[in-house]
Amino acid sequence: MKTIATASMGVTVALSLVGTAPAFAVGGSFHCDRPPIMEVMEQVDGSSALQSIVNQYLVRWEARNATEQCQAYADGRPYDISCMNGRRDWPAILASVPKDYFGRSNESLAAAVRDEKRKGNGLREAMAYCRSVGAIK
Template sequence: MTMNSTLTAAAAAAVAALILAAPMAHATGGSWQCENQMDMDHEVARSISGSNNALYQILMKTRENWDIAYKRAQCEAYAEGRPYEISCLNGRRDWDAIKAMVPEEYFGMSNDALYPRFLAIQSNREQSVAMVEYCRDVGAIE
């Protein structure tokens, strides 16, 4: 083997070692899954809505909207290299912001009066699916 071929072989081995030592490109951001599936935030929403089940259900749907927007923002931060936190949201939600998203007059309405409003709230399944796909595409979640 000549000196040039020895150097070329050594260089190739060094490059191969660097490639093998480099971290694999995969999702490193985290997961939104919670170890404890018991969501204590339901208790917070229940305390805001009292015994009014329709208001409670409206708060839960509003919480879903807040969750989608929050998760999307965290995945955007991940994609842009800014600080992010992708982890279980239980106990970390901004209930003041969630409550502010519900029309103020709803808090004085009866269960019967609110029920049609609850039924009118559209499912956010498409937004949720789009958020998850975006987060996966940028590598923030698996």
């Protein structure tokens, strides 16, 4: 496990929690007690800016996964609406992050962090869809 400055970790954790309200499902919940950014920090060596960017890609992956699970629910197929901690497809998530972001400093990634956040992550839309089909409250 790597060491990271407490202040930097606090900012990173706070950034990861913005806009992520728990989503409760009929048969489960996407809510996790442990913030997903903690898993990001375990998976990604690098600056807090890089971890923030990877977190955006993680949330995009989770939004796609949630949409798929809620579609399965709506179709009457087996579904798994539960916390994804420890079950994320890290090779796929990391492969989706532009390679030139890795190994760069916080300062050199500042604009990329802003750009990635502006792109959005699709989580609100995914949760709205899940609510619309009755998969979550």
